[in-house]
Amino acid sequence: MQDNQVVGIGSGSTIEYAIRRLNERVINENLKTICIPSSYQALRSLQSFESLQISTLDRNPEAYVAIDGADEVDGDMNLIKGGGGCLTQEKIVISCAKKVVIIADYRKDVQKFGQSFNFIPIEVIPMAQRPVLEKISKMFGGKPVLREAKQKAGPLVTDNGNFIIDWFFDKDKDYDWNEVNISLSLIPGIVETGLFIQTAHKVFFGAADGNVTSRGNDKL
Ligand SMILES: O=C(CO)[C@H](O)[C@H](O)COP(=O)(O)O
Incomplete structure (x- = not known):
């Protein structure tokens, strides 16, 4: 992450960990990060961290990266999203980002949709x-x-x-x-x-033992 980057922020419970980590890095590395929330939940969460700047797509219509959760990720890296009901704004924010990074727990890593979320x-x-x-x-x-x-x-x-x-x-x-x-x-x-078809560039899966696996573009 670099200074002054615009970051799209997704919704759900997993994204809360990313927001906390982003805040830590902004403080520790003395960075300025401009966050675009994709829901009222994301907005409220961001508001609880004073170091994170909040913006809108009106002001910042392009993001360097969007980070979001998912309900399932299939073998082609297609996503099901919207378990939390925020899919429309999430899709809009993701569509404005150069890179899309998804974080999810290992149970959402499936070959075919319908294995853990139906x-x-x-x-x-x-x-x-x-x-x-x-x-x-x-x-x-x-x-x-x-x-x-x-x-x-x-x-x-x-x-x-x-x-x-x-x-x-x-x-x-x-x-x-x-x-x-x-x-x-x-x-x-x-x-x-x-349905988020071929929108993710990289997906990180957290395992039960704390290890992380990933799929997608290794350069991200
Ligand atoms: O798409 C979403 C909300 O609309 C969430 O990203 C998805 O439901 C995953 O949520 P969680 O991290 O709580 O499992």
């Missing part, structure tokens, strides 16, 4: 939720369900004021995830999907 989160405009649910089920099978909020009656509302459909895909089918992603994205009312 649904694709999809952000949808509220008025479209019913027709979108029906279209997904007709087009791809499986079971799409509207995600319910916890400790609030009704559906979960995202940081963007939308709903999330969790599509429990058919684990026995061999999906072409790139095609599925394109077809889903073309359904009116779908804002973004939790």
Whole structure:
């Protein structure tokens, strides 16, 4: 890491470790780092570290690197994201970064989607939720369900004021995830999907014994 770099910050529980480590390096190495949060959770977390500067894509539309978590990483380094419901802003921030680094625990390292996580989160405009649910089920099978909020009656509302459909895909089918992603994205009312196709450059997996393995570009 170098001085004055712009860093996209993902969401979830794993990213909290990266934010803490970033803060340590900024203090110890006397660096200035400009962080772009990808959710309200990331923003609040960053706000608790005074040494980390916070910015927006309006001010800094390009990031040197984006660091994020994932729900699953398949053999082609495709990702499922959105378990925490922040997929749209995460995809936007990642799309603005030159390098994308994913950190996850070893259970998310799979050959084929569906081994540890069995649904694709999809952000949808509220008025479209019913027709979108029906279209997904007709087009791809499986079971799409509207995600319910916890400790609030009704559906979960995202940081963007939308709903999330969790599509429990058919684990026995061999999906072409790139095609599925394109077809889903073309359904009116779908804002973004939790399929991140070929977006990660490097993925680090933390093992239970504290060791770290990685996949992807060794130069990163
Ligand atoms: O995509 C995400 C949130 O939308 C998270 O990165 C993903 O759900 C992983 O979260 P965690 O680190 O808590 O397992």
